[in-house]
Amino acid sequence: MFGAACLAYRRDLLLAFRHWGQVAQPLVFFVIVATLFPLALGPQLAELREIAGGTLWVAALLASLLGVELLFRADHADGTLEQMLLSGQPLAILVLAKGLAHWTVCGLPLVLLAPLVAAGLGAPPAANCTLMLSLALGTGILSALGAIGSALTLGLRRGSLLLGLLVLPLAMPSLIFGARAIDLAIHGDNARGPLLLLSAMLVLSVTLAPPAVAAALRISAE
């Protein structure tokens, strides 16, 4: 079981590496969305700083939505998914491995890119630690929730639109706390409360999502 999980993880990583153009798209999308806000609201860094936390999180949310489609689409298309279903390995574990790979490839780069984007929104460098932690936890939660949505909408036409409709409401609680954490850090305050709540949400998602995803995959793939 552990061996199969490792295999799934490494395979997804390898595939992503080969098609890194596809993987870069959500990242570029993240930067583009974040750029929309200064364009819309004006270049005053002081004003942008006030909304930086929310902007970063909304951009990360939307970029994650884009990226989560990569999770099952390719495998569903070429039949690997069916093999996984038939393999006799616990599907939830395989899903966990795939989710982790997905986060490594989509979430982690976003987290690393975030301080740059945040600087563009007027955030002080002192906030970077909290900012990255908040987004790291957040993208993890979004990977988990997105996986559920992705599994449920597998193969549907206009599935990406539907995916957003399904996943975004579920992501709202983490948005509330994640953005709040960044805002607190930007103003020099201790963001421990929201970060702890975010961590709790991550633990909950990572524990409960894989079985839900597995159930959804079986439903979608039959």
Added chain:
Amino acid sequence: MNWTWFHKLASPPHAYRIAAGLLPWFAWPAGALILFGLYGGLVLAPADYQQGDAFRIVYVHAPSAWLSMMVYATMAVAAGIGLVWRIKLAHAVAAASAPVGASFTFLALATGAIWGKPMWGTWWVWDARLTSELILLFLYAGIMALRASIDDRDRADRAAAVLALVGVVNLPIIHYSVYWWNTLHQPATLTKIGKPSMAADMLWPLLAMLLGFTLFYGAILLVRLRAEILRRERDAAWLTTGLAR
């Protein structure tokens, strides 16, 4: 314990007939209670000390908010039963309930917003409860959209069921985070929309409306369930042998 009555209930032809039999027991009391509640709330109850006559909106706002959540819970329970025990009828109940719940969520939002205008001065305020209701509406929309986009009925039922269960787990999280978010960003001086401290003659119409709306949902569910059964059992033998009224 003899479980035949339970298994009979899950059988579509029986359920179809039983639903018809139960309908008057829900519909008539619902109508009566709602009419009594309206009279009591609009005419008999005294005006509230703080909110004046505007508080009377509670007589439609609170029942619809209550229903929006109760129907979601019912839908989730039915979905769970359908998923775990593979009882098709349970999926039919879930499918029938969703639009009803969504309509009441919309009503709760609209009446809440309208109530907000004289109370807070604006048509919309990100009040914790209203925001929660809004997110609930999104959840309903997601479930209905998902069910509608999948052609295979079985897959649609089960996918919507998984989503409903995921949603129901999320609901308390959403409620508490929105509440927390609201107290954080708004000063505590904002008066809450809600039941004012109620005298007895204000309370009984509200209870009547709450019960009336609940029975109303029951009645609508029964009718929609019958429609669902007919649609799902399209090619079944019992239909061809003549439909009972």
Added chain:
Amino acid sequence: MNEILDMGRYGAYVWPCFALAAVVLAWNVVAARRLHSAARQHALRRAAAKAAS
């Protein structure tokens, strides 16, 4: 009667709410009954077609 319509100058808010409620309740009844009768028509037609074939 006038004071009921007025609702202590809140009439413009109270009555639309109740009107909306009436609309939602009515819609529920109408939609449900329409769904059922359409489903019945379909089912009867199919049953008749089957019996004929």
